[in-house]
Amino acid sequence: MNNRLDGLTDGQLSQRLRTDGLPLKIGCFDARIRTSGLELATLAHSLYRDYSLADDDGPFDFHVRVASPLARRFTRPQAVFHWDGGQPFEPLPAGLAFPLLEWGINWCIANRAHRYLMLHSACVEKNGDAVLFPAWPGHGKTTLCAALINRGWRLLSDEFGLVRPEDDLLQPLPRPLPLKNESIEVIRGFAPDAYLGPVFPKTRKGDVAHMRPPADSIARAEEPAVPRWLVFPRWVADSPTKLEPMPGPEAFFMVATNAFNYEVRGEAGFRTVTRLVRSCSAYRLVYSNLEEAVDAINGLLN
Amino acid sequence: MTDGTASAYIARRSDFCWEEWDDRYVLFYVPSQKTHYLNQTSAIALQRLAESPYTAKTLADALSEESGEPLDEGLRGSIAQLLQHLETQGLVVRITDLEPGP
Incomplete structure (x- = not known):
């Protein structure tokens, strides 16, 4: 059945x-x-x-x-x-x-979800290794995530980076991706085969259309992934693509301030963020061209 | 009310969880459940205060000796300010008021 x-x-x-x-x-x-x-x-x-x-x-x-x-x-x-x-x-x-x-x-x-360290972050995975994209709203994480999952990456989540404190693995939570404003047409052009629902105009976040997650990502929703890279994205109009290493303390600060429940988890949250930052390579990504940004992320695999 | 320069301060080692990256430090302070980002001087000062009480003067002496920096009024003033800042953050406590020096 x-x-x-x-x-x-x-x-x-x-x-x-x-x-x-x-x-x-x-x-x-x-x-x-x-x-x-x-x-x-x-x-x-x-x-x-x-x-x-x-x-x-x-x-x-x-x-x-x-x-x-x-x-x-x-x-x-x-x-x-x-x-x-x-x-x-x-x-x-x-x-x-x-x-x-x-x-x-x-x-x-x-x-x-307070049993997890809950980051405001998109996450994707390939070959068992995951990239987290912690970012504030408007920094382009959902758009970048939508692009990557249409180029062979598995969707873990576009919104929640759920870190399991017991083994530091990422718990998948694939959900429909809410694309906003210009991102809707950008993704239609980037991935014409992606299924997008209707556009809801003039919401509090502007125009919103939801992208259906890939079936494979949903089927593998119980398969966790190892966090390898922390990439802090920022879409800046007309900017060349730049992927630059970020020092540990700065990455720590960015992860902690992007966590929904860092303070709720207290010392356990501090320990989990520390292990996450120490086990990942951290980068700052500035981009305007989505294909170049995807190439830059693919380059991390090498 | 005193300006605190003659007071001794102390911190409790067991209240701190430290992480160090090169010359920068992240500190989780257990009683307040707050995270603090410290530069090297602040971190060394706090680590000293977790070992034994210091006044601004004795701490300035110790840090000057450790770093080789000349001990002058500027350094003493900076250390006094640092102690007040650490006290405001709740990371150190003032344990006694001592007689002002000459």
Whole structure:
């Protein structure tokens, strides 16, 4: 029996989202997702088709629901994100229900993954070795990550670098990649075969379109990788590509300040960051040309 | 209230986790759970203070002797400022006020 989401028809998926909820494996997390008053089945089907279903009976790491309040379904309908009974965000227009669901799931992960050192970082892997791209929003990490996974790298995550403190390996968490603004057309041009969902205009982060992760990355979501390189990317318009070594203390500072839970983990966080920085080669990458940036990252393998 | 130059300071070795890269140091201070980035002089001063109490004067003497730098008012002033900064950060404690020197 196909235990993947693409084993369901649109109708079955829609019904599960509206009733008992869809039990979904998202990397190392099991989530139950429900919707009410909103039709997200077709989009979820196309972007999540390669994901496995979780056990119907749970347990679940989190329960989420995106709902349109009945009173607001007829004039300026809204989407509200619910997490384990709470409502952590302001409502958004109903047309932004899917991006809201995606941000909400990330928010749940950020609140539930404290057993890992959780870096705000994209991560990709090849031949068992991984590159982390810790960066603040707007520095081009998702775009670079999207490019690399269309050139033979495995997606571990575009958002969370989950470092397991017990063995210092990276735990994969492949999720749809939210491309923003100019990056949408850049990736369409760079990887015409990549599947991108619809563009959601004028979100708080500008225009957003989600790229479906490669099926192989999802299938290998339980296969950890060894962190080898820390690359701190920055997209700068018209800049030549520069990949320069970064000294250890600076890399330490950058990793620690890009960790969601460095302070929560206390001394254990300090120890994990230290081991990570000592075991990786660290670089600063400035780029504007995506092909050149991919070549520079491929060059690390040599 | 004194300016602290005659006070002795001390640090507790067991409160520190050190990492050293060349001449730069990263310090995790267990009681506050905070991370600090130190230059070599600050790190050596703090390591000294984790061994025994120093005043600004005795610490300046010790660092001058260790580094070979001439001991002058500039160095003494810098060390006094450093101690106050370390105290503000909670990394050292003042243990007693001594009589001001001549």
